[in-house]
Amino acid sequence: MIKTAFKTIGLIIRQDSISHQSEIQTICKSLSRHADLLIHYLDDQIITKEYTQVSLQQMGQQADLAVSVGGDGTILKAARHLVDFGIPLFGINLGRLGFLADVTMAELDKHLDDIFKGDYSVEKRFLLEGAIQMQDSETIHHIALNDIILHSHQSISMIEFEVFSNNQLINKQRADGLIVSTPTGSTAYSLSGGGPIMHPGVDTIALVPICPHTLSNRPIVLPANQQIEIRLSQTDMVGQISFDGATQAIIKYGDSVQVKRYPKEITLLHPANYDYFQILRAKLKWSNQP
Amino acid sequence: MIKTAFKTIGLIIRQDSISHQSEIQTICKSLSRHADLLIHYLDDQIITKEYTQVSLQQMGQQADLAVSVGGDGTILKAARHLVDFGIPLFGINLGRLGFLADVTMAELDKHLDDIFKGDYSVEKRFLLEGAIQMQDSETIHHIALNDIILHSHQSISMIEFEVFSNNQLINKQRADGLIVSTPTGSTAYSLSGGGPIMHPGVDTIALVPICPHTLSNRPIVLPANQQIEIRLSQTDMVGQISFDGATQAIIKYGDSVQVKRYPKEITLLHPANYDYFQILRAKLKWSNQP
């Protein structure tokens, strides 16, 4: 299904790329030995004009493979924009090893050689789709690879809300908010809220309360095909809805948020020796001995 | 697949049945109006000799439907013994509402009428299979519907162990023990260890450490088809392995425990109005407001 001969590569370059100018040029040079390059800068800083600049949509239509250059934030953004086009994606990390972007500069050429020889590991990750139904305006749609989050609009103010699964009440909560997390998001904000780690291979979402105002709370893991609905349950409360950390809407009593699995998946490529548990241990100091 | 006409019913009666003599007689009378009865007492107290007494194996071979009379412990035992025979199971609860045994005495006749009319809800639950490979003796096999647990052999003594998934190291831990829990077990001992609630519809297991001797621990949710292996990592440590709370083996350094999904599933019948989230809220006071 995935072409092992990638003829056109789309490069997505992180914001503030100027501070990583030389690495980005190295990456372009290395990649251009293997394929034609298309390039998309996430801000206005143009590092090199040697390659065709395209929109993310053009990239999705023309490239056989996308390469995100930055950290996990960059690859999240690339995934959301490219998921509909079905092209695989991998991430070159300019900083510390990421959960998603796992090709480091030090191993760049070795990993590129492997990938272009077809020697890599393939992993599907699903996204979430949120529909925010406003009483007094149109419905807003966005997608997320990590999480869709309801948070009180003010930093430390409680909200009260009801959560449903396939129209069945799950529970009513008073908390600062609620995280709906994919397995991919389980090592991101969900972890800060006390959520479980979920292996990328599970077909589940987690509902993780943020600062619940009760002792008797606990995250729940649900089948990813259940449709979640969230509604504020008090008239004077205001919430905000974020997708992968970016706030997209302010909601009031009477509005509702539907979250469901997005029908398309993003295909991540990893180095052939990719080891999910090793990344967990390295990044999270998971189960580090005192 | 499931017969809606249940002609022969097997009754599994909890231990210490003598203290529930009259309820059990009521149950037998109610059930015998619908089908022939076979009966199995989990201890030596025989409440009534009116019906044929059988072994659990005979019940599995002859009954079209099994009914556990007791609490969650009774239905766990019934499930382990009957899973191979493919007959469905439901539980009548003699005490407080259970997570699994959800037909109460108060609603007995109504629910039986419904069930024999074919008006019920069907749910598959998977079990775990553990193989304890001893260096100096044969391999021990058991199954569990809730959990397989490694615990230090002494109450509050730490053990050190390594956990693998499909032969890949997950992590090395120092803790009092480790719970490998099914979704069914996620509201049992796993909950006490801080594990997430897992909906019966998810195809996952959770690894939940018991009193980990480090700050940096966290439960992980894995695909149910991953094979887990656990090994003690220090020569002087002794652990015990329990299946649904019953200790079945003492292990030493050099022994290993393999846990995998059992190939067969048990089919639970529930009243037609079965609501998993409602049971969670009622039993766990989940998200109870202060």
Place this chain on the structure above:
Amino acid sequence: MIKTAFKTIGLIIRQDSISHQSEIQTICKSLSRHADLLIHYLDDQIITKEYTQVSLQQMGQQADLAVSVGGDGTILKAARHLVDFGIPLFGINLGRLGFLADVTMAELDKHLDDIFKGDYSVEKRFLLEGAIQMQDSETIHHIALNDIILHSHQSISMIEFEVFSNNQLINKQRADGLIVSTPTGSTAYSLSGGGPIMHPGVDTIALVPICPHTLSNRPIVLPANQQIEIRLSQTDMVGQISFDGATQAIIKYGDSVQVKRYPKEITLLHPANYDYFQILRAKLKWSNQP
């Protein structure tokens, strides 16, 4: 030290008092049988003009006893305004039983009789004092009975900060924020952040991280006489500082927050049969059995 004959009573009336008009009139009538009344409304809604209206400062100077009418929020506000005057305080609760305001309408007359006979329980609660040192403006001072909280200025955005005790580094954290809680505050927002319950009799503060971005975090309980200092550790981060939930300042890199025990304490009066643990169990469903 505390006068058992309270000749002048100051009443502090909660906001939105209009919705509790008749209870407030009942309270005034009951209290006026025992002593002269001074009254302070926390908003502009004047329920009765029968009694002298005073500022909170005048109340502090003239009253022998203060009575907060409302919930825990009202008594928190009264405590902050009256702590300097050394008069005791108790709370009449118009809604559900509070942690602090523990005289209910149902038992009003009985408890008032007891209190004016000298039959009550006395409890000291300490407050925290925060000094926010701004690089580019003056230092801001506020006090709090529950907690002083640093939170990222945006709802779900991480901040990085260093925490010191008596100028010694405690740790450097990445989190949504940090709660510095008194024992009184330990059943408020601190509880939502995972902090321990602290009995009112302990002379300690707790530092409780809010959504820490690491597995290896844990609240710490410190002597109340240690001076805590918090500083943002990255140039682009913005935090907000709240006192008992009300935001009082926005801080930037280079600013700092000093928190120390306020030199004066507030004296709470409780009904003679006051039972702290009973309130915990009732309000928190603490250790409620499934």
Place this chain on the structure above:
Amino acid sequence: MIKTAFKTIGLIIRQDSISHQSEIQTICKSLSRHADLLIHYLDDQIITKEYTQVSLQQMGQQADLAVSVGGDGTILKAARHLVDFGIPLFGINLGRLGFLADVTMAELDKHLDDIFKGDYSVEKRFLLEGAIQMQDSETIHHIALNDIILHSHQSISMIEFEVFSNNQLINKQRADGLIVSTPTGSTAYSLSGGGPIMHPGVDTIALVPICPHTLSNRPIVLPANQQIEIRLSQTDMVGQISFDGATQAIIKYGDSVQVKRYPKEITLLHPANYDYFQILRAKLKWSNQP
């Protein structure tokens, strides 16, 4: 109060000392340059006969300073045996840095020079005293520096118990057990149970449930002068009581355990540059960044 001229030093040598023979001889040599030595081996392995061997009681009576050689377990034992004699104690660590034993071999001579010049830091730590009142036999008394623990007598079996403070009910719990921890013990088993870190300077104890069978549990921090009482609340349950990890009694329904602060404190000496928070960060990877 503490003599800065220590003329006689008592050495307490850890079990299995044979594997640390040369370090122990180095330590003896270094110490004997400063003072006369008395020695006590915790097992039968005698490393050197050059110094007078004494019982721990004789050491308490004759020494001006006690030095524990081993790890935290050795210093815990030394503290329990020497607390009544009022002599200060410090710990030389043969392994990794301990929470209590904080002089390492690498810095031995420097630290000894400092200590004998009077250049050290002094810290008081309180102990707990437990009285186990058996219905059918005499009362058993023991002391602990870390914790007194009730645990079900079987590894993963639940017990139900009531906890009282000064004869007032705190709560009734179903759990695997309960930890009563000093500040010293808060970084030991209490941490594994989810308890807060408590600074050595606080005058508190923590009650930390072990695997509570309810969602609505939370550790509580109490004044150290409150007397705690624990009683099993079901007739068929069996518990065990441990002091600093060593089981000292099996209790049944009808027995009770009283825990209170021991009237004497142990004085720990630390290197002059002792930094409690630094040890927390180093040992616990506390707030380690991902």
